[in-house]
Amino acid sequence: MKDVDYRKIEKAVTMILEAIGENPEREGLIDTPKRVAKMYAEVFEGLNKDPKDYFKTVFNENHDEVVLVKDIPFHSMCEHHLVPFFGHAHVAYIPRDGVVAGLSKLARAVETTAKRPQLQERITSTVADAMMDMLNPIGVYVIIEAEHMCMTMRGIKKPGAKTVTTVARGIYEHDDVKRAEILSLIKMT
Structure with a gap:
């Protein structure tokens, strides 16, 4: 069973926000990478199940x-x-x-x-x-x-x-x- 790499997801989401011209450090987005990483772990939990x-x-x-x-x-x-x-x-x-x-x-x-x-x-x-x-x-x-x-x-x-x-x-x-x-x-x- 492969573990979710939360930090890698957070980094990728930060890069996406920057790529679309957003500031990942502004108040509404500062915790978004962490929230998305947690969400992805949940919505993709079937990857480790049969x-x-x-x-x-x-x-x-x-x-x-x-x-x-x-x-x-x-x-x-x-x-x-x-x-x-x-x-x-x-x-x-x-x-x-x-x-x-x-x-x-x-x-x-x-x-x-x-x-x-x-x-x-x-x-x-x-x-x-x-x-x-x-x-x-x-x-x-x-x-x-x-x-x-x-x-x-x-x-x-x-x-x-x-x-x-x-x-x-x-x-x-x-x-x-x-x-x-x-x-x-x-x-x-």
Whole structure:
């Protein structure tokens, strides 16, 4: 596990402030490099965690139908611009032989995967693949909806635009009825 180099981040932030023409010694900015270093350690803490670890403990509940945790809030940082993107994840799976994971583990896998310099597409596939590898379910379906600040505050400047990514594994790859079931469950309030 690699430690965060706070001093290096502080130095880099100071250099950025100077590069944009700001005075890093003025009252409002004097502690900004320290605050940014602390924030980066927090928002990138997923770099030292493996989402598969959350699926090491399982339970046999003899449940063989869909398990869905929807509207899991998350935030991440776009690896292209280092600005936030945020939204909700919906994670579903069909257990094999009644083997289930704790419900919070699905949310933890999303959170851990998101807390890295990241792409939305990679979060979606990483969560699905971790579940497939560790739970061996009949199928996994992950949907992520997010707003990207790199599209809101720069570039095209389209606030409110949402990006949706999906990953289907196992039975969900080819069974349109099963996929439709998940989509209808997500739309339920």
